[in-house]
Amino acid sequence: MKKDLNLMVAGPQGSGINFTSDTFAKVMARQGYYVYTNAELFSTIKGDHSYFRVRVSDQKIESYSERVDILIPLDAKSVIIHKGEVSDDGMIISEEKVDDKRFATISYRKILESVATKFNKNVSELNVMKNTVSLAAALKIVGIESKNLKDVITENFASRKIIAEMNNAVVDEVYNEFSFNKTFSLPPVEKKKRMLINSAEAVGMGKVLAGMKFQSYYPITPASDESNYLETLMDKYGFVVEQTEDEIAAINMAIAAANTGLRSSTSTSGPGFDLMVEALSYSGMTETPVVIFYYQRAGPSTGMPTRHEQGDLKFATTASHGEFPRVILTPGDNTEAFYDAVDSFNIAEHYQLPVIVLLDKSMAMSNTTTEVFDLSGVRIDRGKLVLNETSNYKRYKLTEDGISPRTVPGVKGGIFTIAGDEHEEDGHIFSEDPDNRIIMMNKRMGKMNLILKEIGENKKVKFYGKPENKKVILSWGSPKGAIKDALESFPDISFLQVRMIEPFPSEEVMKYLKGKYVIDIEQNYSGQLADLLREKTGIVVDSRILKFNGRPMAYEELMDAIKKAQTEKKVVLSYA
Amino acid sequence: MHNTYKTNVEIDWCPGCGDFGILNALTLALQDLRIPNENVVLTGGIGCSSKIPHYVNVYALHTLHGRSLVQGEAVKMANPELEVISVSGDGDGLGIGSAHLVAAGRRNLDMTYMIFDNGVYGLTKGQASPTLPYKENIKSLETENIKFPVNPIFLALASGYTFVARSYSYNIKHLKETIERAIRHKGMALIDIMQPCVTYNNINTKEFYDKRLYDLEASGWNPVVNKGDDPSVKISQAVQRSMEWGDKIPMGVFIQYERETYAERLSTLIHGYGTRNMVKEPIDQNGKPVANIQEVMESFF
Numbered sequence: 001m002k003k004d005l006n007l008m009v010a011g012p013q014g015s016g017i018n019f020t021s022d023t024f025a026k027v028m029a030r031q032g033y034y035v036y037t038n039a040e041l042f043s044t045i046k047g048d049h050s051y052f053r054v055r056v057s058d059q060k061i062e063s064y065s066e067r068v069d070i071l072i073p074l075d076a077k078s079v080i081i082h083k084g085e086v087s088d089d090g091m092i093i094s095e096e097k098v099d100d101k102r103f104a105t106i107s108y109r110k111i112l113e114s115v116a117t118k119f120n121k122n123v124s125e126l127n128v129m130k131n132t133v134s135l136a137a138a139l140k141i142v143g144i145e146s147k148n149l150k151d152v153i154t155e156n157f158a159s160r161k162i163i164a165e166m167n168n169a170v171v172d173e174v175y176n177e178f179s180f181n182k183t184f185s186l187p188p189v190e191k192k193k194r195m196l197i198n199s200a201e202a203v204g205m206g207k208v209l210a211g212m213k214f215q216s217y218y219p220i221t222p223a224s225d226e227s228n229y230l231e232t233l234m235d236k237y238g239f240v241v242e243q244t245e246d247e248i249a250a251i252n253m254a255i256a257a258a259n260t261g262l263r264s265s266t267s268t269s270g271p272g273f274d275l276m277v278e279a280l281s282y283s284g285m286t287e288t289p290v291v292i293f294y295y296q297r298a299g300p301s302t303g304m305p306t307r308h309e310q311g312d313l314k315f316a317t318t319a320s321h322g323e324f325p326r327v328i329l330t331p332g333d334n335t336e337a338f339y340d341a342v343d344s345f346n347i348a349e350h351y352q353l354p355v356i357v358l359l360d361k362s363m364a365m366s367n368t369t370t371e372v373f374d375l376s377g378v379r380i381d382r383g384k385l386v387l388n389e390t391s392n393y394k395r396y397k398l399t400e401d402g403i404s405p406r407t408v409p410g411v412k413g414g415i416f417t418i419a420g421d422e423h424e425e426d427g428h429i430f431s432e433d434p435d436n437r438i439i440m441m442n443k444r445m446g447k448m449n450l451i452l453k454e455i456g457e458n459k460k461v462k463f464y465g466k467p468e469n470k471k472v473i474l475s476w477g478s479p480k481g482a483i484k485d486a487l488e489s490f491p492d493i494s495f496l497q498v499r500m501i502e503p504f505p506s507e508e509v510m511k512y513l514k515g516k517y518v519i520d521i522e523q524n525y526s527g528q529l530a531d532l533l534r535e536k537t538g539i540v541v542d543s544r545i546l547k548f549n550g551r552p553m554a555y556e557e558l559m560d561a562i563k564k565a566q567t568e569k570k571v572v573l574s575y576a
Numbered sequence: 577m578h579n580t581y582k583t584n585v586e587i588d589w590c591p592g593c594g595d596f597g598i599l600n601a602l603t604l605a606l607q608d609l610r611i612p613n614e615n616v617v618l619t620g621g622i623g624c625s626s627k628i629p630h631y632v633n634v635y636a637l638h639t640l641h642g643r644s645l646v647q648g649e650a651v652k653m654a655n656p657e658l659e660v661i662s663v664s665g666d667g668d669g670l671g672i673g674s675a676h677l678v679a680a681g682r683r684n685l686d687m688t689y690m691i692f693d694n695g696v697y698g699l700t701k702g703q704a705s706p707t708l709p710y711k712e713n714i715k716s717l718e719t720e721n722i723k724f725p726v727n728p729i730f731l732a733l734a735s736g737y738t739f740v741a742r743s744y745s746y747n748i749k750h751l752k753e754t755i756e757r758a759i760r761h762k763g764m765a766l767i768d769i770m771q772p773c774v775t776y777n778n779i780n781t782k783e784f785y786d787k788r789l790y791d792l793e794a795s796g797w798n799p800v801v802n803k804g805d806d807p808s809v810k811i812s813q814a815v816q817r818s819m820e821w822g823d824k825i826p827m828g829v830f831i832q833y834e835r836e837t838y839a840e841r842l843s844t845l846i847h848g849y850g851t852r853n854m855v856k857e858p859i860d861q862n863g864k865p866v867a868n869i870q871e872v873m874e875s876f877f
């Protein structure tokens with residue numbers, strides 16, 4: 001078992017819980033530790049109870065733990081709610097003295113008063129720095145030198161020097177005054193520079209590298225973080241991020257910008273994707289290379305806007321009327337999300353079709369230490385894009401592989417007509433000829449087989465563990481982290497991660513699952529991948545481990561479930 | 577002179593449809609302005625009117641019902657060098673696409689939006705459109721229209737369009753000139769075009785409009801706001817003129833004023849926007865990405 005340390009910061013939303021947990025995570029990551037965070041927040045701006053977890057280890061970790069070693073409660077309610085999760089030799093950093101050996105008392109008031117006097121301020125002005133008190137206490141307990149925290153604070157408040165100085169004075173005061181009878185020592189690690197990022201940031205970086213020039217979006221949790229992050233980069237890299245009037249506008253703008261010649265994308269969540277569906281089928285019909293980043297959250301309807309779920313797999317594969325080719329990629333961590341962001345544009349432009357990348361709330365909001373991306377193998381493939389003068393041009397010209405050269409407005413001799421009605425090679429719509437319909441359906445749908453043939457196995461599935469194992473876990477997307485962490489205790493179980501859901505890589509999946517005891521793990525009610533597997537391959541999974549309470553999986557509950565799944569057909573997880 | 581802006585695609589509008597006049601006026605205007613065909617993008621939504629992109633020899637986007645304008649806006653944002661014209665039926669633009677109509681005024685891109693206003697949903701066989709007057713009982717309806725109509729001119733003025741006009745499909749000279757003025761205008765222009773539907777609307781016909789439409793500007797109205805003047809004074813007067821509907825219906829330009837275009841505003845956020853052509857800018861060199869993200873990655877250390 002890995003040696004790890006788990007911090008929880010809990011309190012009313014808007015009271016600075018994310019500052020406390022983010023800073024703790026940053027300081028530990030800079031020491032060279034691996035960090036994984038989990039954010040559980042309410043769909044309100046201020047007030048409701050929220051809590052953030054930070055798991056730290058000297059070895060790679062990809063999920064959170066049920067165990068809390070250090071609890072920082074920012075109000076009394078948090079003590080009541082989370083006391084039970086704190087382990088027997090854990091610690092609760094608190095202002096109050098309580099008859100419980102886990103409580104480590106620290107006088108916020110005394111510390112803040114002392115700093116207030118030094119800076120000639122009223123202590124009420126320093127109330128917001130309570131978070132710094134507990135943060136410093138937690139880091140001292142873990143044995144981190146104060147300088148490491150002060151450096152991060154100084155960077156955070158670079159534009160407000162005096163605030164940084166006061167916070168740092170609070171840190172010094174805590175390090176001098178606060179003593180405790182317990183320590184949590186993690187094995188020492190060598191310093192290594194890793195990024196502390198979530199998947200929204202990974203995707204943002206991937207899009208920039210891919211040469212994305214147009215992103216349209218309508219605000220929605222948990223997707224807008226990505227667009228807002230891109231807004232901070234648009235000046236430097238020269239691309240447009242447009243906040244539209246609604247999601248219908250967002251997808252239509254991305255489609256039109258793509259047909260004008262820019263790599264274009266939009267990002268959304270379930271309710272927004274619902275509104276985009278008509279235009280999705282338009283992009284299929286018009287063979288427009290558009291990319292949609294789809295961050296799932298708990299549905300249906302508005303559901304639980306800030307909570308986690310993988311409930312939209314089937315929807316994403318079938319959304320729309322009519323039949324057209326689409327590609328759906330399902331990354332399971334930051335690194336995969338980054339490379340998928342680049343690949344999504346390459347696939348969209350090469351095959352001229354919509355690409356959907358399915359992510360989720362957990363990926364969008366969990367900060368994880370991530371190795372710097374290796375860019376040496378990254379390539380741009382714009383497919384049959386024609387930017388120079390041409391002649392005798394037909395947008396939907398029939399070709400060997402079904403993919404037609406694509407011009408953009410401004411190109412001499414390349415005038416096109418693009419239409420969502422069934423069209424002929426020249427894009428015009430007036431014949432409705434039945435033979436032409438067959439030809440055009442074959443042209444478009446033929447891309448699916450082409451993709452299955454041309455895209456390599458490593459982009460379709462990933463297999464972990466020994467091939468001879470009789471039992472195989474099947475999953476997709478974010479459960480990957482908890483599965484990998486849990487499987488360290490089950491060397492006789494392998495793991496098949498499906499990385500591309502559409503077109504479905506039946507051949508590769510069958511190769512790994514045929515004749516095995518298959519345990520499906522998903523964060524939804526029904527086990528949508530298991531159903532899809534049966535539809536596509538006939539394979540019936542032996543057991544399903546499902547979780548749909550809006551919270552991602554902790555690796556311990558998953559370990560229990562994996563044990564049960566060896567005899568039970570269905571195990572439902574409920575840890576929160 | 578041969579009209580090089582028409583395609584030879586067979587036109588499937590009803591004989592006598594008002595849309596023919598608009599097609600003629602539009603192609604004549606493009607011919608007059610001598611904009612190279614390949615630099616023009618024409619978008620349509622869905623409807624009889626929205627098929628017009630097939631008939632004009634320029635880059636043509638036949639989009640979805642209600643999405644003509646929003647796609648046109650994105651084309652303009654993606655490549656500001658292009659001349660973008662979006663067209664919609666009154667159902668397309670003022671019904672299902674009305675959110676985009678309002679939002680487009682707020683952006684004020686330098687482009688033109690033409691609404692083919694026939695009071696009906698032509699392509700779906702004559703249901704009432706958002707502009708059909710209250711209590712009118714045209715022959716395609718079972719009952720009289722029990723909704724109040726929207727006023728496209730007033731709505732455009734309120735939404736921030738910097739050029740708002742009404743014209744008429746059977747007055748090709750007026751319409752052609754109005755289209756040219758709209759194209760030359762720097763900012764978002766809307767033309768509401770009275771377009772009789774010979775098949776379903778037996779009230780708002782050629783006879784109906786011929787005797788009612790009068791030239792607003794010839795009768796003394798000056799729509800132009802002088803540079804530097806606050807446009808709100810003239811806008812409120814224009815709103816008043818937009819309310820005229822009855823025995824006399826004004827046509828012509830109601831307002832024209834200058835305001836920062838969306839491209840100008842984007843260029844304050846994105847250095848060099850509008851001066852570089854994003855479409856022609858290479859994103860790779862021999863397949864390798866040109867964007868350098870090293871610094872960005874390091875910002876997360």
Ligand SMILES: Cc1ncc(C[n+]2csc(CCOP(=O)(O)OP(=O)(O)O)c2C)c(N)n1
Pocket residue numbers: 622623624625626641664665666667668669692694696697698699700705
């Ligand atoms: C989403 C959607 N809903 C409904 C339709 C059916 N439809 C096609 S054209 C049309 C109305 C067109 O009316 P208008 O925009 O006024 O154009 P006109 O035919 O009168 O020129 C409708 C409702 C559609 N194509 N798409």
Ligand SMILES: [Mg+2]
Pocket residue numbers: 623665666667692693694695696697698705
């Ligand atoms: Mg109409």
